[in-house]
Amino acid sequence: MQDLKQINSNLHKRKPFWLFLFISILCFLIWFLNQPAKNFNIQILPEKKYEFTAERNDQNSYVSQWTNLSAEELKAKINNLLIDKQGEYGWLFYSIKDNYVLGENYDKTYPAASINKIPIVVEYLRQVENGEQDLGEVYTLARKDVQDGSGTLINQQFGSQYTYQDLVSFAGKYSDNTAVYVLAQKAGIDKIQAFVSSRKMNQTNIEDNTTSAKDMTLLLIDIYNNKIFQNQSDKQLFLDSLTQTEYEDRIPAGIPANVQVVHKIGNGIQIYSDCGLVLAANPYGLCILTEGIKESEVLEVVPKISQMIWDFQFQRKL
Template sequence: MNEKLLEERILDAIDKCKGRISVAIDLPSHSIQINSDTPYSAASLIKIPILLECFRQSEHGKIDLDETVMVPKEYRVGGAGVLSTLSERISLTVEDLLTLMIIVSDNTATNLIIDRLGSEAINNLCNSLALKHTKLSRKMMDFQAMKQGYDNFTSASDIITCLRSLDQGTLFSQKSRDKMLYILHQQQFNTKLPARMDKDKIYIANKTGELPGVEHDCAIVRSEEKTAYIVVLIDELDENESARDTIAEIGKLLHDYLTKPNL
């Protein structure tokens, strides 16, 4: 499958989607951009720049990934994750909190990391990467802030920039990049981009995001010497299941492009 056919098949998949959809894919010698500069509610994709900023601060000695953080009951929030359900006396390292933030999208872990880093620092990281639409305006599960009109935003093109920076940018050492990739590769939510991929043929490191009416996924995908960066954002949904199917179909098309070039 060549790049033109891949784009045509992705457009066919998009035509069946009942929501508003944005797709960005960076291939070794080609880029597919479909509404990629459109802002969306970030949902849990905002956790990608939070991850980057934490490792940036680690590189500069402002935070120790092995530092132990208490998880007080009063700081725990619902939604995705496990910390809100565990026993009262818990302490985890910063790296453990980052891992939970990514692989099970733990909202309590995320809020503890935001407090430790500072929202301003996270947004400064977004500015330093020249992200056009990405901003952290509230913590996870902050319904009061949401009622007041505060939300977290991003775009497909911005998340592509984040993935590229994480994977090969000069902002981080090889050690930090390897650690971040390892965390993303342990992702437990695999019903979207990875759902129809053959894990024996490709390496995938991804992060999902979802809210009522919103389904996102982003990933770094490798097959032999080829690397692709992909982001799919969908909102304005009456129900979420069909959007997950659309994202899985787009993931399968990318998988086939990388592993079956003559398809």
């Protein structure tokens, strides 16, 4: 029979193992409970940056490739460009000065991907105007908020601090999934959807992450026409956040380099879309949504459509 001293000795030998096991389980639980929330589906794939091979010439030296093009000819050229391409394209061109519109499949519902970051940011800024939110409020980066995919915040240290104005800029410039997740939680998904529904954006659903070229173009046009923001500084923050972004490979690639293009791209599985405002002398909105496309085709086709629209509008001399 073991004496008392031997038993105590054996117990002391086992303590480190049980202590180690307890600490390991505790650490795992803490890690698990602090994992990022993944339910907020704004971005399916990380955004990619591409180089468009055509030069973006200065507006003053720009020479149109399609002069004296009628609306019917423009639409036919775009349709011919797309006829043998994989997937579906929906697009809408809206000339702001004369409310002239042209498009195809613009009422059809498409996956929005990151393009639905537009109404999220817009509703947050509307709440700023109403005194419900404060752009100067400080946000501290937390593990639970970090979202996979595009953006700069995913690479920053937890505990880093930013103003909510920074988050608005990140959501536009970098298509930052974490920034827009925080803004959406702050503004409230229900309130964002209520804003969308109040505008009769019938194809736009924040939780399902869908939209249409018509819904998004008309929202951007109303922002330009001061029908959304009363405070010009909020409007300017929105426009600036979507100018000269990390992703200039679609609509901007077909526009002269010194023309401001305010736009938001959206990437997903077989989805490479872009919606924006071209702020030239004859300003216009343009939204090109895609589904089931081939990446190599769309990154050639969308800049060409953008250039055709620019040439058409450039010659109209409104």
